[in-house]
Amino acid sequence: MSRSKTILLLKEKQIQADSNVDIYEQKFRELGNYEILYLPLLEHSLVNISELTNILKNEADNKYRGVITTSQRAVEGLKIAWEQAFFSSDEKKDVLDKWKKLPYFVVGKSTAKAIRELNVNPFGDESGSSEILADYIIKYFSCSSQERENSQQLKLLFLVGDKRKDYLPNKLVESGFILKELLIYETRPNSLFPNELDKLLNYEKKIDWVVFFSPSGVDISLELLKNKLFEENDIKIASIGKTTSNHLEKIKKINVNITSPKPDAESLAKSIHGYNQ
Structure with missing residues (x-):
């Protein structure tokens, strides 16, 4: 052998x-x-969970058209904030439903699996890289004529780590998107x-x-x-x-x-x- x-x-x-x-x-x-x-x-530490919790509680009507989470660490932070924001889901069911209706854009099957634990559907998990995901997001919204006409109003919540690259946000901003970018985890050796x-x-x-x-x-x-x-x-x-x-x-x-x-x-x-x- x-x-x-x-x-x-x-x-x-x-x-x-x-x-x-x-x-x-x-x-x-x-x-x-x-x-x-x-x-x-690497070791990861989550940050700004309270700020993300407040966004989930109070900004559902802030014209977000989707959420971008390109790593499992970002989803971990989102999950904690999600549980804190919607612990009493009966009282906040209308807010929770608004977040669940949004597309959640991810890279890779592992991140997609983590997102599904929040009972929302991942999109773009076959992209393989943030560069391809940027093109996927642009194409996703361009398929709707109404969204295309209002492209300047397309606002996305982008949950990032401290080592994130510029290509995806730059490409989306150049294409008319508005990004609310929130640092959700930090990486150290x-x-x-x-x-x-x-x-x-x-x-x-x-x-x-x-x-x-x-x-x-x-x-x-x-x-x-x-x-x-x-x-x-x-x-x-x-x-x-x-x-x-x-x-x-x-x-x-x-x-x-x-x-x-x-x-x-x-x-x-x-x-x-x-x-x-």
């Missing part, structure tokens, strides 16, 4: 499937002999990452692939990985989405072997397995 391929995922935390089996291990195992390792890079990397390398296990999930993850880990892992090993690089690949190749001058076309475990597993074949 051939040696298993070892995949190192540089992700904030492990994503669990409904069966409690790790979804990445599950998808790779379906395709071949793979072993999955994790190193948590995991202070234990260097120690955890040393522990992993001490296992003397050959790592075949390193997977980056975000530009901020690249910034936190790349120099340490160069010094301790890349120099003496033939490591293949994978990334989730074009934004992360561009950051690696154009900013950090690191060759990316494959870019997963969608931000989910199945797409990543198929892309790496196809490359190995």
